[in-house]
Amino acid sequence: MKISVTMLSSYLYCPRKLFLQRVLAVEEPPKESLVLGSLRHEIYDFINRSEEIIVASIKEKISYDELLTTYKTFYSRILREKIINNKSRIKEVNLDIVDVFKRTWPLILNEAEIRSKNILDFIQKYNIYGKELWERLTPKIISEQRVESDRLQLKGIVDRIEVYETRYVPIELKTGRMPKQGVWPGHKIQIAAYAMLLEETFKTKVKEGFVRYLDADETRQIAINPFMKEEIINLVKDVQNLLKSQNLPNYCENKNKCTKCGVRGTCYNEQEVTTLLSEIQ
């Protein structure tokens, strides 16, 4: 059974939670962060699919401001449409749609700025336009790329990939707190797993990846090494064993995690857990 990359980081966070959700089918009530995260994924998926049309439509010299305006006009329309389509989910977590627009727009604007600068730099260097510009453009920025491997027994969706001819660089976009140094362990595992999946999919070597902490506006590098790859292989086996087992893991040691946990009610309710366990035996 293929394991999703996010399951690896969930397992690192708390094996008991993963067991409750995936084996005992305990549902976590919708959370603000999940709704915003899935909205963001939908928007980036659309942005990714529309990139060729925007780039290939540049037929002559264009200024940074003009290109940025093109992106901004297009992206703000997409954002409004997606928010309206997700109105009921947004209301379910007591968010206001205007607030959602205000909170999401800086991220989308940042995407527009990165893409505009990237394209302008490339035009300045090679002086090419239209279809040729799209075909030769590097790095090509791919968002929300699905990757999977039978050999690794892994699958996932990479937030962003920068493609430099044959070099692939995975980038994860994260909201929330950033550690003082480096990246959170779950984020490191995600980048390493995506690096392995990209290597397998595109038959290339992936030497590094990045985590972009959006709220802190900082990007941190992760160098991929063989130990990480071994850790991923072992983690996949551990998660597969957990999903096949009928043994509820212990409570996690860090009680701060429990305070914020969405399945805490069931987790600490012995009677409910015993009933759920009896149903799978």
Ligand code: SF4
């Ligand atoms: S409440 Fe704590 S121990 Fe229970 S699943 Fe959540 S994080 Fe894990």
